[in-house]
Amino acid sequence: MRAFQSVIRINHEEENNLKTGMNNVAAERPEKEKKPYLHLFLLSITAVVWGASFVSQSVGMDHVGPFTYNGVRMLMGGTVLLPVIPLLRKFGITKRVDMDDVLAVKGVDSVEDLPWYDRKPQFFGGLFAGIVLFFASSFQQYAIQFTTTGKAGFITSLYVVLVPVFGIFLGHKIKKSDWAGVSLALVGLYLLSIKGGFYISHGDFFLILCAIFYAIHIIVLDHYSPMVDGVVLSSTQFFIVGLISLVPMFAMENPAWGALIAAGPPLLYSGILSSGVGFTLQTIGLQKVPPTQASLITSQESTLSVVFGWLLLGETMTGRELIGCAMMLTGVLISQLAPEKKSKSQSLT
Numbered sequence: 001m002r003a004f005q006s007v008i009r010i011n012h013e014e015e016n017n018l019k020t021g022m023n024n025v026a027a028e029r030p031e032k033e034k035k036p037y038l039h040l041f042l043l044s045i046t047a048v049v050w051g052a053s054f055v056s057q058s059v060g061m062d063h064v065g066p067f068t069y070n071g072v073r074m075l076m077g078g079t080v081l082l083p084v085i086p087l088l089r090k091f092g093i094t095k096r097v098d099m100d101d102v103l104a105v106k107g108v109d110s111v112e113d114l115p116w117y118d119r120k121p122q123f124f125g126g127l128f129a130g131i132v133l134f135f136a137s138s139f140q141q142y143a144i145q146f147t148t149t150g151k152a153g154f155i156t157s158l159y160v161v162l163v164p165v166f167g168i169f170l171g172h173k174i175k176k177s178d179w180a181g182v183s184l185a186l187v188g189l190y191l192l193s194i195k196g197g198f199y200i201s202h203g204d205f206f207l208i209l210c211a212i213f214y215a216i217h218i219i220v221l222d223h224y225s226p227m228v229d230g231v232v233l234s235s236t237q238f239f240i241v242g243l244i245s246l247v248p249m250f251a252m253e254n255p256a257w258g259a260l261i262a263a264g265p266p267l268l269y270s271g272i273l274s275s276g277v278g279f280t281l282q283t284i285g286l287q288k289v290p291p292t293q294a295s296l297i298t299s300q301e302s303t304l305s306v307v308f309g310w311l312l313l314g315e316t317m318t319g320r321e322l323i324g325c326a327m328m329l330t331g332v333l334i335s336q337l338a339p340e341k342k343s344k345s346q347s348l349t
Contacts, residue, residue, distance in 0.1 A: 036288035043285035043297040046278050051304025053274035054149035055312050056266035057141060063263035065253035066141040071245030072260065073267050074137070077275025078238030084280050085231050093284060094229050097122075102227045118227065125224030125233050130240025132220055136213035137241060138248075139206045146203030148315045151192060153305025154325045155207040159214035160299060160332045161185045166215055181335030184327050191324030234279055296336055303329060 060069045088094040099111065102121060108114060117124045144152045164178040193204040200208075224233060249255060260267070286294050306325065309315035317325070 039285040039288040040297070042281045043289060043294050046281045046285065047298045047300045048304060049273050049278040049281075050298065050301040051153065052308045052312075053270055053278075053301075054144070054153050054305040055308045056269040056274070058144050058149050058152075058309075058313065060263045060266035060270070061141070061145050063259045064255060065249070066138060066145070067245045067249040068253050068255045068260070069263065069267065069270075070134075070137055070141045071242050071249050073270040073275070074238045074245065075242035076267065076271025077279075078235045078242060080272050080276030081231055081235035081238070081279065084276065085229070085235065088231055088280070088283065089229075093287060094231055097228055105226045121224050121227035122229070122232060122236070125220070125228050126236025127240060129217060129220045129224070129233065130237035131244070132213055132217045133237050134241045134244045136210050136217055138245070139210035139213065143203040143206035143210060147201065147207065148317070149309035149313065150306030150315060150317060150325070151204065151321070152207055153302040154192060154328050155189065155204060156211055156214065157299060157302040157328065157332055158185055158189065158208070158211035159218060161335045162211060162215035163218050164335070166219060170219075177337075178335050181331040181333075184331030184334065186331075188324040188327030188329075188331060191327065192321050193324070231279070231283060238275060296333065299332060299336065302332075 057069070060073075064072075085094075089096065102114070102118070103109065103111070106114060106118065111119055117128070140152065140156060161178065161181045164172075164174045165182060168174055189208075193200050193208075195201070221233070282294075282298060289297075302325075306315075306317065
């Protein structure tokens, strides 16, 4: 779910096509808009919730296997979001997207003009995003057994700088600032994870795979987000991950009620707070806060994962690892702070 935070930042152009009229009206207003302090606070709470979720994931692994933990928390997260969908629509925070909206976004006249995977965007978006998220979250949950929560948070955040790199394979240009961000992040990763003899630990290797799949997840979400209700998409993908996880859960692990009850607190935190409450607060916060600023706030979950790992689990890092974290954070911030160009050649959709 934390990967969803970057979709809004990289997906401006198609949303602007739908909001041009509203922006023109807003531009004519002479009064200065008030600072959205409440929405900034909600986004800050989201970052805190997501940062602490790394601790709950680590503690949960003391009782159940990675697929059991992942499957149960994702099913809980999808279920928690179900009542949120009509509530957010009632207050006008989200809305149902019909086929006319989809055709307008894609710039075509009929459903037949759409590729097959766009003709039912709510279904295919949830399905494809869920499959990719299964691999991303499973690699992360497995890896967190062998590393600290802080390292898990920072290595996972690599997806932010990987997204524009992957865009190259889709024929898109990459900005100089993105190359700078990638370079700093890779140097930081070397300091954080690479040991003597160019050896990378077992857990860190799977976290890198996790970051790669989270980057792919962002690209999938970016494609479908203008065509669907984002909360419905999120709930759907959580259910997909949960259902897929059931297969390796029963095939490779031995889930027992006693173990699930023992893992109850961290499961409830990950399923209800991290997935349900965190995503809902993020959705509300994005109504008033510019996407780049919002993603900068929520991306601080990586820094907070180090803080919570130290406070709650007594985890520490070496000076080399802390320097690596600082360089990775700088690389992520450079990638996010760089001004967006409005050319279609750089759209990931």
